[in-house]
Amino acid sequence: MSSTAAASRRLSSSAATATAKRPAMAENAGGAKPAGRMAAQQPKKRVALGNLTNVAAGAVGRTGCGKVAVVTAGNARLHSATSTVPVKKGSLASARNVITNRGSAVKSVSTRPTPVTSCRGSTTQKEIVPPPKLPAAMPIVAPPIVPCSSFVSPRHSADSMSTDETMSTCDSMKSPDFEYIDNGDSSVLDSLQRRANANLRISEDSDVEGAKWKKDATAPMEIDTICDVDNNYEDTQLCATLASDIYMHLREAETRKRPATDFLEKMQKDVNPSMRAILIDWLVEVAEEYRLVPDTLYLTVNYIDRYLSGNEINRQRLQLLGVACMLIAAKYEEICAPQVEEFCYITDNTYFKDEVLDMEASVLNYLKFEMTAPTPKCFLRRFVRVAQVCDEDPALHLEFLANYVAELSLLEYSLLAYPPSLVAASAVFLSKFILQPTKCPWNSTLAHYTQYKASELCDCVKALHRLFSVGPGSNLPAIREKYSQHKYKFVAKKQCPPLVPADFFRDATC
Structure with a gap:
């Protein structure tokens, strides 16, 4: 009776503790609004950014965004705290039962006599497909095709065969159905040879078959060759049939907006x-x-x-x-x-x-509600794809590096003198140069699809190169910090050669 009373007291005390803690847990799970958010409900008139030349030092213009970042950090901590809840696993008793059952099953199998396989049949209880009948003129005995469930390798007994070995053996039986005996008087070897030729597509003309079975990987591009970028008609998002017309429309619209x-x-x-x-x-x-x-x-x-x-x-x-x-x-x-x-x-x-x-x-x-305007990002998507088709540069590094250079151009007021398409093409040029400084960044494919020659990119590339090397300054760290993260492959930390060779801007060499 005393133990029962003690247990009931412990149960009632634990229930009372859980009841007392429940409001606090609900408050934490619901996400109490931060002080900054409460302040947002009572707006107060303040000076906007003040003197913008001193904003970076005093962080006047970043107080709002910094406050949002604090809220986000709190949510991240809450998420990490909730994500560390251990996953419920099976109990030790259930694991012991599984081990016991597995041991008994192995023991029962080991007591059986070891089956011996032969080309005529097997000692398993399942029905075996009989071997095909052969003509009298060909006294060849073909082994039976044993089902996967009853197939046992001669090298392994039933005691030592594991599940992985059984599965791998079964998978190996899922080969194309070979005909051991062909109709007519042909031999088994001729039949297998014809089936192999049909499956492997072996032809006497090696040149024709070599042309058919070229790998998707492109060889190093020559100067005069132009890769076909708009040849994927299966992906509707690429708009292969309209890509050229869309690009020409964007080139025309960028001059008007x-x-x-x-x-x-x-x-x-x-x-x-x-x-x-x-x-x-x-x-x-x-x-x-x-x-x-x-x-x-x-x-x-x-x-x-x-x-x-x-x-x-x-x-x-x-x-x-x-x-x-x-x-x-x-x-x-x-x-x-x-x-x-x-x-x-x-x-x-x-x-x-x-x-x-x-x-x-x-x-x-x-703006007369004319919100559709071509930006460097519109052209950058196509130019990066063109650069990736006929180049061996890492695809993600090239894409992120080009995006980083293009976003740096937004800060520079003097770069407004160049059209968005020219800025995007120059960003691709500079990105390819940073990844491979010894190789000419421009080629015939890029010149064909961007409609810009290497000589036309010279001034803009040099301006972007200077901006990339010097940087926007310590008072403008947002873009550099953004592309210094792991998800952008740390492209902002890459080193750029101090000078772009003048030969790279000659149209004849690229």
């Missing part, structure tokens, strides 16, 4: 290239925080530059313009775009919801 190349000198009085670079660097962090697709970032920069080309704005409202343009681009590209309140929160509630919406309407009206 480009920003002015000198709007900071002629139109803006309170904004300089350094402020523009700081804003874009901050938008890269926002896009990375909300996991937006790269096209959203490129379109955001395009909307900002096109709006600044015809509207004067002061530095206090520059961050508001960037947030409104990213909201528009996210609605255009994303499946689930962030809400307006989210963009107000990442600015540390510097702007109210109505201000963001008013700026959004102003941008849309000025």
Whole structure:
């Protein structure tokens, strides 16, 4: 009775403890809102980015995004804590039962006499297919085709044969059905020879068969050869039949939806290239925080530059313009775009919801709702694919490195003088040079599909090379830190040769 009472007391105390802990666990699992999120519910009017030249040092423009990063880190810790819950495994007793049963099964098998296989049959209980009858003129005894379940190798007894050996033996029996005896008076060897020729496609003409059985791996490309990139008609997403027309349309559209190349000198009085670079660097962090697709970032920069080309704005409202343009681009590209309140929160509630919406309407009206604009990312996808088809460079390293160089170009105001297609082609040129400094980066295939000669890329490649080597500076670390991660193969940490040889820009050599 005393033990029963003690057990009941322990049970009641444990239940009371679990009841007391349940609200705390529910609060942790539900994810209590951080202090920053609570502050978002009470927006307070603050100065936007202030003097953008001092934003990097004081981190005024990054307070909102940094606060989001803290929330994300907390969620990651919570996820890691919940993910360490041990998986329920079988009990020790059940494992012992399995071992006992397996031992008894092995013991029962070992007590049986060892079966002896012969070409006429087997000692197993299952029915064996009888051997085929042979003509009297050919006294050849063919071994029977034994089913996989009853097949036992002569070298192994039933005691020592494992499951893996049985499965491998069964798989080896799943070869093409050979005819041991052919119809007519032909011999077994002739029959097997004909079947082997039919299956292996062996032909006397080695040149013809060699042409048929070429590997998919491409040989080193010659100078005058052009690889066919649009030959995959099975993948509908590649649009092989329309790819060339789509590219020509994008080349035509990029000339009509480009920003002015000198709007900071002629139109803006309170904004300089350094402020523009700081804003874009901050938008890269926002896009990375909300996991937006790269096209959203490129379109955001395009909307900002096109709006600044015809509207004067002061530095206090520059961050508001960037947030409104990213909201528009996210609605255009994303499946689930962030809400307006989210963009107000990442600015540390510097702007109210109505201000963001008013700026959004102003941008849309000025751009006349022409939101489709070719960006370097549109051309980069095709150019990287062309470079990967006829090259032995690592595919992912080339793709990530080209994306890194193209995103660095967004920070540089002077690169607006080059069309997006030229920037994308130059990014591929520089990426191939970084991966293989001794090999000419440009070839006939790239020149054919990009419609750019190597000499036409010289100035833009040198500008990107200088930007890659020197870097955007310590006050603009977002893109470099982004591509220094493992998921991007650490391409931002690659070393670049100090000079691109002038011979690589000669059209005759490439």
